[in-house]
Amino acid sequence: MPATFRIWRGDDGNCAYEDYRVDVDDGMVVLDVVHKIQAEQAPDLACRWNCKAGKCGSCSAEINGKPKLMCMTRVGDLDLSQPVTIEPMQAFPHIRDLVTDVSWNYRVKEKIKPFKPRQPDAPDGTWRMAQSDVERPQEFRKCIECFLCQDVCHVLRDHHKHDEFIGPRFLVYTAALEMHPLDTEDRVADLKNRDGVGYCNITKCCTKVCPEHITITDNAIIPLKERVVDEFYDPLTRLFRIFKPRKK
Amino acid sequence: MGWQTRECDVLVIGAGGAGLRAAVEASAAGARVTVLSKSLLGKAHTVMAEGGMAASMGHVDDRDNWKVHVTDTLRGGQYLNNWRMAELHAQQAPDRVRELEAWGALFDRTPDGRILQRNFGGHRYPRLAHVGDRTGLEMIRTLQDHGIHQGIDFLMETTVVRLLKDGDRVAGAFAYDRERGRFHVVKAKAIVMATGGIGRAFKVTSNSWEYTGDGHTLALMAGAELVDMEFVQFHPTGMVWPPSVKGILVTEGVRGEGGILKNSEGRRFMFDDIPPLYVDQTADTPEEGWRYVTGDKEARRPPELLTRDHVARKIVKEVKEGRGSPHGGAFLDIAWIKENIKDSETHIKKKLPSMYHQFKELAGVDITKEPMEVGPTTHYVMGGIKVDADTQMSKVPGLFACGECCGGLHGANRLGGNSLSDLLVFGKIAGEAAATYAGQHGEVTIDEGQIGEVETMTLAPMERSGGENPYAIQHELQDVMQDLVGIARVESEMAEALEKIAKLRHRADCVSAPGNREYNPGWHTALDLDHLLMISESVARSALGRRESRGAHSRIDHMDKDEQLGTVNTITRLSGDGSLSTEHVPVMGKTAELESLVKEMG
Numbered sequence A: 001m002p003a004t005f006r007i008w009r010g011d012d013g014n015c016a017y018e019d020y021r022v023d024v025d026d027g028m029v030v031l032d033v034v035h036k037i038q039a040e041q042a043p044d045l046a047c048r049w050n051c052k053a054g055k056c057g058s059c060s061a062e063i064n065g066k067p068k069l070m071c072m073t074r075v076g077d078l079d080l081s082q083p084v085t086i087e088p089m090q091a092f093p094h095i096r097d098l099v100t101d102v103s104w105n106y107r108v109k110e111k112i113k114p115f116k117p118r119q120p121d122a123p124d125g126t127w128r129m130a131q132s133d134v135e136r137p138q139e140f141r142k143c144i145e146c147f148l149c150q151d152v153c154h155v156l157r158d159h160h161k162h163d164e165f166i167g168p169r170f171l172v173y174t175a176a177l178e179m180h181p182l183d184t185e186d187r188v189a190d191l192k193n194r195d196g197v198g199y200c201n202i203t204k205c206c207t208k209v210c211p212e213h214i215t216i217t218d219n220a221i222i223p224l225k226e227r228v229v230d231e232f233y234d235p236l237t238r239l240f241r242i243f244k245p246r247k248k
Numbered sequence B: 001m002g003w004q005t006r007e008c009d010v011l012v013i014g015a016g017g018a019g020l021r022a023a024v025e026a027s028a029a030g031a032r033v034t035v036l037s038k039s040l041l042g043k044a045h046t047v048m049a050e051g052g053m054a055a056s057m058g059h060v061d062d063r064d065n066w067k068v069h070v071t072d073t074l075r076g077g078q079y080l081n082n083w084r085m086a087e088l089h090a091q092q093a094p095d096r097v098r099e100l101e102a103w104g105a106l107f108d109r110t111p112d113g114r115i116l117q118r119n120f121g122g123h124r125y126p127r128l129a130h131v132g133d134r135t136g137l138e139m140i141r142t143l144q145d146h147g148i149h150q151g152i153d154f155l156m157e158t159t160v161v162r163l164l165k166d167g168d169r170v171a172g173a174f175a176y177d178r179e180r181g182r183f184h185v186v187k188a189k190a191i192v193m194a195t196g197g198i199g200r201a202f203k204v205t206s207n208s209w210e211y212t213g214d215g216h217t218l219a220l221m222a223g224a225e226l227v228d229m230e231f232v233q234f235h236p237t238g239m240v241w242p243p244s245v246k247g248i249l250v251t252e253g254v255r256g257e258g259g260i261l262k263n264s265e266g267r268r269f270m271f272d273d274i275p276p277l278y279v280d281q282t283a284d285t286p287e288e289g290w291r292y293v294t295g296d297k298e299a300r301r302p303p304e305l306l307t308r309d310h311v312a313r314k315i316v317k318e319v320k321e322g323r324g325s326p327h328g329g330a331f332l333d334i335a336w337i338k339e340n341i342k343d344s345e346t347h348i349k350k351k352l353p354s355m356y357h358q359f360k361e362l363a364g365v366d367i368t369k370e371p372m373e374v375g376p377t378t379h380y381v382m383g384g385i386k387v388d389a390d391t392q393m394s395k396v397p398g399l400f401a402c403g404e405c406c407g408g409l410h411g412a413n414r415l416g417g418n419s420l421s422d423l424l425v426f427g428k429i430a431g432e433a434a435a436t437y438a439g440q441h442g443e444v445t446i447d448e449g450q451i452g453e454v455e456t457m458t459l460a461p462m463e464r465s466g467g468e469n470p471y472a473i474q475h476e477l478q479d480v481m482q483d484l485v486g487i488a489r490v491e492s493e494m495a496e497a498l499e500k501i502a503k504l505r506h507r508a509d510c511v512s513a514p515g516n517r518e519y520n521p522g523w524h525t526a527l528d529l530d531h532l533l534m535i536s537e538s539v540a541r542s543a544l545g546r547r548e549s550r551g552a553h554s555r556i557d558h559m560d561k562d563e564q565l566g567t568v569n570t571i572t573r574l575s576g577d578g579s580l581s582t583e584h585v586p587v588m589g590k591t592a593e594l595e596s597l598v599k600e601m602g
């Protein structure tokens, strides 16, 4: 069936929507349509992709204004009576067509204190962990770094607080480290002072777009906020902590 | 426009599991390391691996040890493996997996809190450390998050076009970045190739756009040899419908968890034909098979867990004989376990979460209730750069290789799960050896003329106008390889394929890629063609010369094994005039100890 795809094209601020008429079928995903346009109409149409199976987090874009993975959005689920718009993510600097400069994310991650395990539990240098204790951080480790949550978060998207707020992706990352059963590092002061966890006002927009269905706000961000409160604002706990160091 | 130059001791090309592991090791050994990759960090193919990584830790069945693992690997590879590599791999894999845990990886656990291991085809005991069905993600993220704190210089979205040499030695690489199309020359005393596979040469594949065989051909052009290129693994279970997802992988973990294969008549056809080498290890009844997947140590594995080459051929046979599923595959059923397990729906979603989502979202199929339709897909290349087992160095001084682009470990057929552990074991060895080499050898010099030539060649497709569309040639090549050098091969068809590849070669020399240098996929595709065409020719030539069926290579015109060919590997070389030639050489790394081990383990 015929459909129109309206794609944001261009670079260096010299951009416009361009319409492409394509014959599509139900089983196709939006990434297939982009590839078809590349192969038949616009060989230089820029987009990122790798796995085409929702596993690598490369093909993030905004489809009809919604942040999504192009490879996991079926054409059959879109309203084809209207042109379907495909735009690059808005929270990052534009490079060309559907590609944005996501390098800020990589720089943010480098600043977060790395994993620091406790001494091994067994003489052979290994650890023991119960499945029930690894499940929470395992949820966070499902993250495919698609950065769709960063894209949708108003603190980054509308208020451009990239220098003061690490965004939901890296709150999830920090939560995975903080809740790792073996980790001994303390990142709570950084969360408050440098990473801007306080900017998040729990709108849950990030959770809604996460293709891995990570409950970012409830399971990662809120517990981190609680740790910050515990450590910095609750006088009783603070007093208590002078005598007894914080335990994971 | 020229190029920017940077220098390092060890240049690692590729940021998958193998490249990252090599970089971490080289850096730990004190070398200055630069890593180049075509994609962003963390997006390499390794991220897609699902089932797990094989290491004989014996956490689930304590009868397991490296000796069993090496014999399984050799049997799976039909004894064409580099035996020494198989030995090193089996011995070192457990330590490499534990190391990942020390760097933050969180594997699924046994009841006593150790790393859990699961069953996989061709492995005698439960051996695969895993995290649900996203083990590759866990591995690459762990290496990435560890690696970014080791002072390694990462250049993302930067593709190597040619290696540069200083006399016999490798001396660096010429690359372009996708973002701006700028050129980079990286001078290096040693280079580690870790570029992955060649799946894009075929039409139906589980592999991404990156898998154009770059590392294989870059090494050939630099004077190295390839080994075993006829052995391309067709994974038995890829998605077959809808058309746009055809080829996407359905993890073997589905069968490891009890999934069974059926034809349109509802028959569990895998029981019909068990290869002699495996009769003793295979269940006699469905009931015994179920006991095996649920951990009964006395039971033998169900026939669905036979090696990939065998399962793939059986599915093709059912389809050819008219007993396939509606879209030309077989039925893979995990939903049936509800007969044996109470809350099977939750169980399946927990054990196979990404398979559940993949089918739900891409095919509208609920795998907890309905069977999946599956068929073979091009998945992995056993063949690769020929190296010395203990150092991973190729014939070219200073050029090392590890991971999927390196040949030898897997022989005629790779066992599932042996790749992820391969990346770690040989990534480490290569990184270490490359750092040592760099420490022992002086600076390199690269003459500008050499660089200028590569620059001109790289720009050519963009400067040419009115030529053919590179995508058209890529698609035609994929059809040729799929139809003529695929899962069932015949002499006449492969000869035809070689003729067609030669013609495509001429056409590829005149493609044009309109647009400018910034993030221009047409241009990138044009440059990839060189690699795809050369690697396809190498596969076809190697396959033509092996007049027998063995492992992943099956010949309709030579259905049986040939005893003499069972003792040799095929080598591919590139000569000065640009032509490829092949030669058979004796299998490598065999020792009396290993031979008696194989006999003893049966």
Ligand SMILES: Cc1cc2nc3c(=O)[nH]c(=O)nc-3n(C[C@H](O)[C@H](O)[C@H](O)COP(=O)(O)OP(=O)(O)OC[C@H]3O[C@@H](n4cnc5c(N)ncnc54)[C@H](O)[C@@H]3O)c2cc1C
Binding pocket: B013, B014, B015, B016, B017, B018, B019, B036, B037, B038, B039, B044, B045, B046, B047, B048, B049, B050, B051, B052, B053, B054, B135, B136, B158, B159, B160, B161, B194, B195, B196, B197, B206, B207, B210, B214, B215, B249, B379, B380, B402, B403, B404, B405, B416, B417, B418, B419, B420, B421, B423
């Ligand atoms: C869907 C799927 C599931 C799998 N599941 C399993 C499993 O469960 N267990 C298992 O053991 N194996 C599995 N495999 C196989 C395994 O994942 C791969 O063989 C392995 O990850 C390859 O790793 P690598 O490090 O060699 O290469 P990759 O991870 O592919 O990395 C290659 C790197 O090289 C870079 N590169 C390539 N060419 C160039 C160039 N010209 N210039 C610069 N950089 C370049 C790429 O950008 C990339 O960074 C699976 C494979 C697939 C496709």
Ligand code: SF4
Binding pocket: A152, A153, A154, A155, A167, A168, A199, A200, A201, A202, A203, A204, A205, A206, A207, A217, A221
């Ligand atoms: S919940 Fe917080 S992090 Fe998530 S989108 Fe809203 S403000 Fe941003």
Ligand code: SF4
Binding pocket: A057, A142, A143, A144, A145, A146, A147, A148, A149, A150, A168, A169, A172, A209, A210, A211, A212, A213, A214, A216
């Ligand atoms: S948390 Fe979810 S949305 Fe955010 S980067 Fe990870 S996978 Fe993407």
Ligand code: FES
Binding pocket: A048, A049, A050, A051, A052, A053, A054, A055, A056, A057, A058, A059, A060, A069, A070, A071, A072
């Ligand atoms: S291409 Fe990998 S997530 Fe879409």
